[in-house]
Amino acid sequence: MKAFRQIGALIRKDLGLQFRSKETLVLIFVFSVLVVLIFAFAFGPIFPEKVERGKLTASVLWAAFVFAGIISLNRSFTLERSHGAIDGIRLTGVDASNLYLSKVVSNLVFLFLLEIVITPIALQFLDLLDVVTMGILLKLFGVLSVGTLGFCAVGVLLAGMSTSANGGESLLSVILLPLVIPIIMGGAKCTVSLLVTGGLEGGFWLRLLAAYSLIFLAAAYLLADAVIEE
Amino acid sequence: MPLNLPTFPSSKTIDRRKDGRWKNFHFSSQHGIIDIMRLRASQLTKDFGHRTIVKDATLSVQPGEVVTIFGPNGAGKTTLIKILATLLKPTSGKLEIEGADAIADYSDVRRMLGVVIHENLAYPAFSPYENLKFFGQMYGIKQLEHRATTLLTEVGLQRFLHEPLRIFSRGMTQRFMIAKALLHAPSVLLLDEPFSGLDAAARQFVRDRIARERQKGTGIVITTHNTELGYLAGTRFLFMIDGELEEIAQKNEIKAETLLRMYEKRLTHNAPKGL
Numbered sequence: 388m389k390a391f392r393q394i395g396a397l398i399r400k401d402l403g404l405q406f407r408s409k410e411t412l413v414l415i416f417v418f419s420v421l422v423v424l425i426f427a428f429a430f431g432p433i434f435p436e437k438v439e440r441g442k443l444t445a446s447v448l449w450a451a452f453v454f455a456g457i458i459s460l461n462r463s464f465t466l467e468r469s470h471g472a473i474d475g476i477r478l479t480g481v482d483a484s485n486l487y488l489s490k491v492v493s494n495l496v497f498l499f500l501l502e503i504v505i506t507p508i509a510l511q512f513l514d515l516l517d518v519v520t521m522g523i524l525l526k527l528f529g530v531l532s533v534g535t536l537g538f539c540a541v542g543v544l545l546a547g548m549s550t551s552a553n554g555g556e557s558l559l560s561v562i563l564l565p566l567v568i569p570i571i572m573g574g575a576k577c578t579v580s581l582l583v584t585g586g587l588e589g590g591f592w593l594r595l596l597a598a599y600s601l602i603f604l605a606a607a608y609l610l611a612d613a614v615i616e617e
Numbered sequence: 618m619p620l621n622l623p624t625f626p627s628s629k630t631i632d633r634r635k636d637g638r639w640k641n642f643h644f645s646s647q648h649g650i651i652d653i654m655r656l657r658a659s660q661l662t663k664d665f666g667h668r669t670i671v672k673d674a675t676l677s678v679q680p681g682e683v684v685t686i687f688g689p690n691g692a693g694k695t696t697l698i699k700i701l702a703t704l705l706k707p708t709s710g711k712l713e714i715e716g717a718d719a720i721a722d723y724s725d726v727r728r729m730l731g732v733v734i735h736e737n738l739a740y741p742a743f744s745p746y747e748n749l750k751f752f753g754q755m756y757g758i759k760q761l762e763h764r765a766t767t768l769l770t771e772v773g774l775q776r777f778l779h780e781p782l783r784i785f786s787r788g789m790t791q792r793f794m795i796a797k798a799l800l801h802a803p804s805v806l807l808l809d810e811p812f813s814g815l816d817a818a819a820r821q822f823v824r825d826r827i828a829r830e831r832q833k834g835t836g837i838v839i840t841t842h843n844t845e846l847g848y849l850a851g852t853r854f855l856f857m858i859d860g861e862l863e864e865i866a867q868k869n870e871i872k873a874e875t876l877l878r879m880y881e882k883r884l885t886h887n888a889p890k891g892l
Contacts (some may be wrong), residue, residue: 389757396754400740407742471736474704475797478738479755480728616706616723 393481397489398496404466405497411462412497415455419505422451427512437518441582444513449575451505452531453538453567456498457560460542463494464550477615487611490543491604495535502531515582527581530593534574537600541566544607547614569599653716655680655805655836656701661710663696670696672860674710678805678836683827685851686840686862687880693860694840695734698809701838702732714805728756731798731835734809737790738797741783745769745793748782749800756801768796773822787814795826806830806837812846824850844880848873858883 405411426447467473476486506527510516519527542563549558573596580588587593656678663671670693678684688694699705701712703723712719719726732738739748749765758764769778772792777785782793791811798806808827812820827837827850840857841847848854854865854876865871865879 392757393755396751400751403747404740404742466740470741471734471738472740474734474736475738475752476755477704478702478727478730478732479752480724480726481755482724 390482390485393479394485394489394492397476397481397486398493401463401489401493402496405463405493411459414462415458415498415501416504418458419451419455419501420508422454423447423505423509423512426450427509437515438583440513440515442579444509444515444582445575445578447509447513448502448506448531448578449534449571451509452498452502452535453564453571455501456494456535456538456542457563459494459497460539460546460563461550461556461559463490463543464546465556468550473615483612483615484608486615487543487547487608490547491536491539494539494543495532498535498539499528499532502535503528506531519582520585523581523585526587527578530574530577530581530587530596533593533596533600534570534577537570537596537603538567540600540604540607541570544610544614547611570596573599654678654713655682655715656838657711657713658701659711661697661700661707661712663693663700663705664708670860671700671707674857674860674862676701676838676855676862678838680804680834680836681831683831683837683839683850683852684855685847685853686838686855686857687842687844687847687876688840688857689842689884692857694857695809697857697862698732698734698807698838698840702730702734702807703727704732728801729804731801731803731806733791733794733798733807733811737782737794739782739793742781744777744779744781745774745785745796746778748793749797752797753800758801764800768799769793772796772826788816788819791815791819792822795823799826799830804835806835808837808839810841811839812841812843820846844877845873848876856880856883 426443430443464473467476477483506524507516510519542559545563545566546559549562550556552558573592576592577587577596580586580592654677656676658674658676661671661674661676662669672693674697676684686694686697696705700707703712703714703719703726706720714726715729717726739752743751746765746769749768750761753761753765766775766778769775772795774789774792774796777789782790785793791814795811798808806827811823811827815823824846827839831837831852839847839850848868852868854868854871856863856865856879863883865876
């Protein structure tokens with residue numbers, strides 16, 4: 388009960404801070420829209436085939452979400468470290484693993500809201516909104532949420548380490564991207580499959596995505612104490 | 618309205634060693650039991666790379682005792698306070714808070730600590746009320762709204778309950794920090810330079826609050842380079858110079874002028890050559 392209460396308070400605080408300043412929200416939204424627009428205007432008209440447009444859309448979505456995710460993770464920990472608030476939280480005696488879980492959930496919620504807004508915009512600009520049914524769109528959000536969970540599971544742990552170091556913001560990109568390659572691969576493959584065929588073709592990539600996300604979530608949960616306390 | 622915070626038993630020490638240091642246990646007249654020191658640090662050392670910032674620091678704090686550590690800038694006071702607050706791990710040494718191993722069981726021990734350091738340990742975008750409410754939820758405090766409002770009123774922030782912390786002056790932030798440190802009625806208070814940057818009224822407020830907490834039996838450690846205020850607030854005095862702690866005297870054993878002279882002499886003796 389105590390752990391749930393603390394995690395709940397931490398998530399409410401994180402979301403409250405992010406929605407109050409709207410700084411990160413605006414930043415990642417504008418960034419994601421720009422990525423979509425640049426790709427749409429650069430490549431849009433030359434792909435008459437649905438297959439090619441599906442591949443392009445998957446690339447655009449995952450590129451936008453991965454880099455917006457890095458911005459979000461960095462901002463999330465910068466807010467904690469800038470006035471020693473993270474030390475204030477540590478002094479309450481909260482388990483580092485609970486602090487980690489709360490950060491994963493709040494970043495997941497934050498990024499998933501972004502995905503709900505950006506995905507239809509990308510589909511519209513890349514001429515796929517008409518051919519994507521509500522069922523496919525919901526499956527797509529399912530894939531995105533599993534991928535985002537894995538991304539946040541790895542990213543929160545690494546952001547916790549990197550933001551305490553000098554040049555932490557750029558450091559996060561360097562150490563995070565190699566580790567989330569399986570998530571990007573699995574997520575992009577599932578997205579292409581959904582947008583082109585409407586299904587997941589055997590589900591290998593989805594299983595990989597889910598397994599990788601859950602394994603990293605469990606491993607990072609166990610490592611959180613060492614990372615946050617050190 | 619005064620807060621109904623839990624109080625600690627009034628106590629008196631039953632023995633004192635010949636070297637002037639207190640024994641680890643004291644007799645509690647209220648409960649007739651042997652209590653444990655609020656804080657006991659033994660040979661704490663902290664290295665950053667090849668530099669030793671805190672050297673073999675040994676310190677104990679009884680219930681109702683205010684230990685003032687005087688030291689110049691860069692002496693290692695803040696590092697020591699962060700180690701005592703379990704925010705930094707010492708390179709070596711032992712630390713006990715209320716008899717518990719604070720290095721191994723830091724999670725449990727932290728709830729007994731109230732800490733004021735240079736950083737405000739809170740969220741500038743939130744108001745003092747929102748900050749206390751959040752941290753109160755983390756501590757699991759009952760009747761939180763009432764406690765947060767009462768504490769903020771007591772520290773004189775009743776007109777700024779819902780203003781964001783980022784617009785606060787240094788003195789107002791310090792008042793908020795004290796309210797936050799007292800939120801969960803800690804048995805040990807660690808105050809790093811609590812008088813720094815405050816006007817006369819705010820300094821008096823901090824002194825009064827320290828005296829009030831002392832009467833409740835809270836063990837208090839203050840670090841400061843201000844000998845006058847440190848003397849007035851403290852009951853026992855130590856010097857910290859170049860990372861080394863030196864026990865000086867109890868308040869009833871030394872006058873303020875003598876303490877100041879000793880402190881200045883130590884500073885002069887330890888000043889870098891050529892300055």
